[in-house]
Amino acid sequence: MPTPVTLWIDDERPMPPGFNAVARTSAEALNLVHEAHDRGYPLQVVSFDHDLGGDDTTRPVMLWMAEHDIWPDEVRVHTANPVGRDWLEGIAARYAPTSTRIVVAPVTGR
Template structure:
């Protein structure tokens, strides 16, 4: 059973190597830290999840996407109100949107803002 993390405050998580994401309540800067952040919130409702594709160097968001995909495949998807993909990488962003929608997540692509 999913529970809210805070006493009525929205849970807005961001995974982005550069952007400030002022609405986010927590930010991870690498895919590894993004996975840990999601696991911390595994049994809680996440209001918004903001994803960037390219996370610096050879790192990208796909390990996080794989975690979300695997959870849905196992019948226990993360409880996320909306996933926003804000990457400046058009093909990467479309891949994220396509994969996550396939597994029933609500996903919206939004323009990337400069860091």
């Protein structure tokens, strides 16, 4: 069985223990999610920062998951941005299946 993917999306904070993939941009995150899906690797956890530097955010990743109905077992929202946190949590709560656990746990340090 393929190793489940645990993806940390954040442009500044280091990947914490328990994760096996990191993306610093939304493009990197989308590539990792596409690759995992195409190769049959289950998405176990995707943890979202919101702001990724400049104009980049994780919104395209969340929208792609919603549009393609591809969800991890757990969506974590670790951004310290309250507006971004509400948006990410709202999309996940509305479109993810009830089997997807949604965890909101802001991380304020780097």
